[in-house]
Amino acid sequence: MFFASDNGSGAAPEIIAALTRANDGYARSYGADPIMARVKTLVRDLFDAPEAEVHLVATGTAANSLSIALLTPPWAAVFAHADAHVAVDECGAPEFFSGGAKMIGVGGAHGKMTPQSLSDALSRVGEGGVHGVQRGMLTLTNVTEAGTVYTPAEIAALTELAKAKGLPCHLDGARFANALVATGATPAQMTWQAGIDVLSLGGTKNGCLGVEAVVLFDPAKAWELELRRKRAGHLFSKHRYLSAQMEAYLTDGLWLRLATHANAMGARLVQGLAQIPGTSLLHPAPANMLFPIWPLGTNDRAAARGAVYYPMPAPAGHEAGRLVASWSTTDAEVDAVLTALAP
Template identity: 60%
Template sequence: MNFASDNTSAAAPEIMQALAAANKGYAMPYGNDPAMDEVRTRIRKIFEAPEAAVYLVATGTAANALSLAILTDPWGAVFCHRNAHVEEDECGAPEFYTGGSKLVLVEGEHAKMTPETLRKSITSTGRSGVHNVQRGMVTITNASEHGTVYTAGETAALCDVAKGFGLPVHLDGARFANAVVASDAAPADLTWRAGVDVLSFGGTKNGCMGVEAVVIFDPARAWEFELRRKRGGHLFSKHRYLSVQMGAYLEDGLWLRLARQANAAAARLSAGILTVPGAELVHPTEANAVFASFPRAGHRRAIDGGAAYYLWPFDQPLEGPGDEKLSCRMVASWSTTEADVDGLLSLIRGRG
């Protein structure tokens, strides 16, 4: 019953089979392998973007930081939600790879920016000329860090604000598959048709061993990305092991099936928690993460019974009055079973 993160799950069998099959013979390095040609073709077809440039890296941090670096200058502001992954969980990598650009934090409930909050932040930036960072770019996280999802319309509304100021847009899609399944929208409608210029398209959190794609919808930016990827130490020599992961992930809609399983498990867990006396959701459950609050006694039973998840925020003590509420984050993965969910709920209720 591990709900600590979708990063804790194993790789999907289809991914491991692809890796084993690739581990024979020889293949050209640095992305010149035949499997990478197939990946480009599949991603272009999925996103209805025949001219898109496609590159692979091994981590989401690399995908995000390198993407931001091709979209803004070192003196530019990167507008993101206050709880965006680039702000909370990347150890200054965006600032490092961009050469010093500043993250400007935008407000909004449930980790989602609104056109109004974004416009306010952009408008108030760079008003004193050379004395300020300049307006640089916007980055959106979908699904968000609080498990919520931007619809195609919401994404387009944010992009419209950005474009009104002449700013490019990046989408952090570490859990993009979960967002696609949750919104039932076409990948193109959640990205370039809405105004997104560059997408970090995640695989690792959704069943891959370790691979992320960077999809650049304006190929004019591609060469700079190639240079930054190499200079930043993220060009894999034995690239075929990235290529075959992404290839298997995309084959026959596996990426959507895995995300659908994770989202369904989270929905089951969310519904079950709401039947616990005193429980409530802190954020809506729209993808594969559940943010909930319920009495401390339930948390103690669950954790003592072997369940793994995070109290959220982290600084809440597990010791104290049993009826006092503590909030938490629980994340379902592609491999979360109904038995896992039901077992956790039984512990919380005191029936484990």
């Protein structure tokens, strides 16, 4: 009954098998391993982006922070949803790696900016001449921190506004595969075709042991990213172990199979919760992350019965939680947590 996060799951057997294979013999270090060359080809093919450059790191925070540092100068504003991981859950790493760029929290229900909330923020910032930060970049998250998803059209509507001001656009795809499965979009539709310049492509939460890719759809800044990654201490010497995970993840649709399962477990939770009196969802939950709201006393009762998830702030007279299903969640685990949550 572990629903605290999808990164509480183990690594998928295919990933462990790939690591075992990569462990054999010797390989060039620092990204010059032959597996990395194959990862680049895989990403270029899957994203229909023959020019794309790919750099691997071990955490989502590193992928996001390095992407942000690459796209914006220190004196500029990063437009992010007010609840974005980059804004509230990375201990200031994007500000640190960018040399002090300023996070501007953009509003919007259910973890999503709207064209209106973004244009309001864009018009508020960067108008003060030398005395204020300049407009720097846009960053979006998909799946969002509220468990909702942006469609490619919704992303395009936001990036158009940013691009009208000359701003580059980043997508935090810590749960990118779950967003693809939930929307049915292709990797290209969700990214460069919708105006995304740089993607943090997550692997860890969806069955890898620890790997994320920074995908640059315009390779012009690839060398700069290479230097920034090294300078930040995120260039692995035994890089083949990162490459091996990403290769296995993207081969034969494994990433989409794992995400399809996680989302199906999310849907099973949604259906089961709908049967529990007094329970509803704070946000739509089309992927693998849910924010249910329920009667007082539910959290303690479920914890006493062995359910593990994060209690969340709730409106007066209620309690709430965050439940995340993963690639390894089983039907039986979902059914058990539903029983634990029931009166």
